[in-house]
Amino acid sequence: MSQLTDGFGRSFPYLRLSLTEACNFRCSYCLPDGYQADGRPRFLAVDEIARLVRAFAMLGMHKIRLTGGEPSLRKDLDQIIATVAQVPGVRKVAITTNGCLLPRRLPGWHRAGLTALNVSMDSLRRERFHAITGHDRLPEVLEGIALAQALGLQSVKLNAVLLRGLNDDELPQWMAFLRDRPVSVRFIELMRTGDNRDYFERHHLCADVIVGQLLAAGWSERRRAADAGPAREFSHPDHRGSIGIIAPYSKDFCKGCNRLRVTARGDLRLCLFGDFGIALRPLLQSDEDQGALLARITTQLGLKAAGHGLHFGQTGLTPHLASIGG
Numbered sequence: 001m002s003q004l005t006d007g008f009g010r011s012f013p014y015l016r017l018s019l020t021e022a023c024n025f026r027c028s029y030c031l032p033d034g035y036q037a038d039g040r041p042r043f044l045a046v047d048e049i050a051r052l053v054r055a056f057a058m059l060g061m062h063k064i065r066l067t068g069g070e071p072s073l074r075k076d077l078d079q080i081i082a083t084v085a086q087v088p089g090v091r092k093v094a095i096t097t098n099g100c101l102l103p104r105r106l107p108g109w110h111r112a113g114l115t116a117l118n119v120s121m122d123s124l125r126r127e128r129f130h131a132i133t134g135h136d137r138l139p140e141v142l143e144g145i146a147l148a149q150a151l152g153l154q155s156v157k158l159n160a161v162l163l164r165g166l167n168d169d170e171l172p173q174w175m176a177f178l179r180d181r182p183v184s185v186r187f188i189e190l191m192r193t194g195d196n197r198d199y200f201e202r203h204h205l206c207a208d209v210i211v212g213q214l215l216a217a218g219w220s221e222r223r224r225a226a227d228a229g230p231a232r233e234f235s236h237p238d239h240r241g242s243i244g245i246i247a248p249y250s251k252d253f254c255k256g257c258n259r260l261r262v263t264a265r266g267d268l269r270l271c272l273f274g275d276f277g278i279a280l281r282p283l284l285q286s287d288e289d290q291g292a293l294l295a296r297i298t299t300q301l302g303l304k305a306a307g308h309g310l311h312f313g314q315t316g317l318t319p320h321l322a323s324i325g326g
Helices: 046-058 076-084 102-112 124-135 139-149 170-179 197-203 209-214 287-303
Strands: 012-020 063-067 092-097 116-120 155-162 184-189 230-236 241-246 259-262 267-269
Touching: 012 046, 046 076, 046 287, 063 076, 076 092, 076 102, 102 116, 116 139, 124 139, 124 287, 139 155, 139 209, 155 287, 170 184, 170 209, 209 230, 209 241
Parallel strands: 012 063, 012 259, 063 092, 092 116, 116 155, 155 184, 184 241
Antiparallel strands: 230 241, 259 267
């Protein structure tokens, strides 16, 4: 049972840990000009990550998702996965990746202890994928997804950011894709961040549009698991795969929040769109600081707000999703 609870009765069994802010894609909604290094301190090292995850696990957290930027750019990713997987209490080790390195790197991650995979895949059409991400890598991504299924990972999910006028007409194609594949695709409503206002206004589409199309096609909503992410999951008896909807602008979206975030430089973020971070890195340098680290994590939860301010254009500290891992 998680000891991490806030003033609104929410518990947090799930940590999203960013390993890097760097990314090798140029997605139009996130880093259209590519990643620009800023010369700030380096990202968390393996020993710092080990102390961090041990502390969260001691407080009852059992699901760790490794994110970026693009986490596969870390040359020590196999070691990081193995380190996290060996922490007592950790039951699920997941990663979110753009997928272009999966054919080469996934077997090593799996051997290290990876149990779940999320792949960003904004279109099933090669030319659209290229236009949105800046890279013509859809064949490698599809090869990696097939490999994940062959390796028997517990969970394989695909993330597609819903973009009005760019990929919002692909639901029939996704349904066909999911007929014989036991994976989940999640349509994520485009979120406003600090530097994408014009893009957001052009391409934001309310996720309820997709929900309506799913219900009309005979899909039904499934019950949400206790440690699941924020997606509303839909299934159909004629399809092995499922479809999830992540709609941060929907009513009561934050009511079921069950995750905390730590940035690649060791700041605890209580909300993806919060306006402050809590520095944990000073307490990750020695095992002797474990007690202080535990205290800092638990006491800060009292500052977690009931919800984000996206409806009012408040994007907090997040300039783009690569900066914290979405």
